[in-house]
Amino acid sequence: MKRAKGTPDLIFTLLIFTLVLFGLVMIFSASQYTSYVQYHTVWYYFKKQLLWSVFGTIAFLLALAYDYRKLRRYTGPLILIAVILCILVVFVGVEVKGAQRQLRFGWLNISPSEVLKFAIIIFLAKHFQKNYQYITDFKKGFLPVVIIMALADLLVLLQKDLGTTLAISGTVFALLMIAGAKPSHLTGLGILGILGVLGAIFLEEYRRKRLIGFWYLLIGDENKLKGYEAVIYQVKQSLYAIGSGGIFGVGLGRSHQKMFYLPEQHTDFIFAIIGEELGLVGTIFVVSLFLAILYRGLKLAHWAPDVFGFFLVAGFTCMMVIPALINIAVATGVFPVTGIPLPFISYSGSSLIINMTAAGIIVNVSCYRRGRSEF
Template sequence: MAKKKRGIKKNVRQVFQYYDYNLLVSVILLTCFGLIMLYSSSAYSAQIKFRDDMYYFTKQAAISAFCLVAVIVGSQIDYHILTRNFAGWLYLIANILLFLTKFIGTELNGAKRWIYFGPVSFQPAEMAKVAIILFLPTLIVKMGKNMRTWPAFFTVLIAGGVTSFLTYVFTDNLSTAIIIAGITVGLLFIVFPDSRPFVAGVILVAVVAIAVVWYVKGSVTSDSFRLRRVQVWLNPEANSSVGGYQVMQGLYAIGSGGFFGKGLGNSLQKLDYVPEAQNDMIFTIICEELGLFGAIMLTILFAFMLYRLFFIAQNAPDLLGSLIASGIFIHIALQVVLNIAVVTNVIPTTGITLPFISYGGTSIVFLMAEMALALSVSKRIRFKDQEA
């Protein structure tokens, strides 16, 4: 008599390829929101300067549309190929361009940070951020287990410190130098097992900051541009003629918006009360027109993007991918926090844009390059699903 065959359940593990569409959607939403607010904040000044109220919007929209397509295409490229073939060269070229900016750069708004190649212009400092995000993870992975040693720690610290130093000294861009230093320290914190140097660094920075504030409060005036900014931060009303005007007008815009704002397009401060409102101070116009509600919604969008970057870093297939995603996370987080802190006068004024929102073609190009890298890492993630 034939034996009855009994059904035996076997566990079958299926491997699924992943692609973080959530991150892509957050990029698209932030870009679209940024374009809307860019037009709203810049239409008046563009009409006055160029007799075209869509001047800034048209340029930014064209670059953004091209970059979004490039992100989708570029994310299909394996990030290992990029790091293996381009990380070192990009780091070297970025540092050389930072050095040359002081000698061949074009001065705009009192700062020499732009290099022109015919009709094309860009800021090497923006390239330096991407170069650091690619190069330092590559360097850390190559060191392997040696990364636990002090010589390796200082090697990475010096590599990031050189770029930060060149950014500050040769382009006079303190905010970007701080961000590059923050990315370097953040990546070291992730891979280095000893927390003592980071604690000592935080204490040192706090002591220096307190000493500077104490010195500035005790002095009547200062010839230093940086120290004058601290004076403006401490008392913007008394220093309205040397930088406090922009801060005060920005705070007026934020305060007058209330919870739901005056309505899209109804800002008064963008009528040349807040200079260059479409750049660093665009968050103040968002608060005035969309109120606290709009500011919260924007913050949630940024938080969602950072969450997706954190998710990619956690689930990356290797340390290299995890560090690249972590570097992008640190960059976006620092830039968002610093911009909002500046426009709300929590910290002294420094020229730093709001990612995906502020006007700037170079900024958009390299931010999108970072998003392409993050999506490339996400595409190599593999999840296993167990079925009965």
């Protein structure tokens, strides 16, 4: 195995592990009440997330040690494995939060959509490396990427997972922007994307109700809101949590909403508990960390020694930040509920390991960085 040249980027590494450690603290705080009621111990969810963090750290170190340029040869097998897993989960998957999104292997649960996100970025990085000069050409450069994105979205939508679909689409769209695709092509894709999301919403009754209820909540129509209380319950409780936190919060471990008032308080809505316990200061801290990851990640992409490394770093950075923005938007009532974890912080084994592997690859590429990219 060829050793990486140079020094790994310490700033990006510190940002990632700060999020992981902060996530462990918040998972313990957010889950201790639920954990005690369900399992008669306050440590259940914390210990499982700590175990996933250890596995994630090992994955990070392995990704850091492996020469990232060799990933190109595994693009096909990775995509094939991801597609097979996504098909399997539709038929034999475990239902989680109304979506068929996990495969269970004994004590291990795997989210195929997380594997798919990871594989697509490596695939697109290789595609852009070979076809970068054609990115403004609709047929040669732009259309193949859109087809891959559409197929991935379809596989995830079959799992009834609209949140991850949005995250994949957002990441691919961001990569096309970064690559320099024509504004007219991007505009057309954006319009098609909006129509596709609306279509996916109105094809499912529970999504329609969520959207309508969210709209009434947004405009403050209390009369019409009465028929949609159940579907917007999480958002209202999330807003209560964040609002009660004020500037400095009620104190770590002192949340009231985590006592079965706010569902998914240690997973999809952990940001609301952060807002309640640590206040505006805590939420700004989290948002600042993700913005710092975005800034540093794009800097490292700019310093990448080749096109493949550039798009790997840019893609994985977007893969971390875009779901975070969606999750925070949901928790703060800016976006309808989609069911997507907050990367590195929410209780989620598959998400944590995939994101830490991606972080390891980013830091790997940083070992070869130079002052400017080749294009």
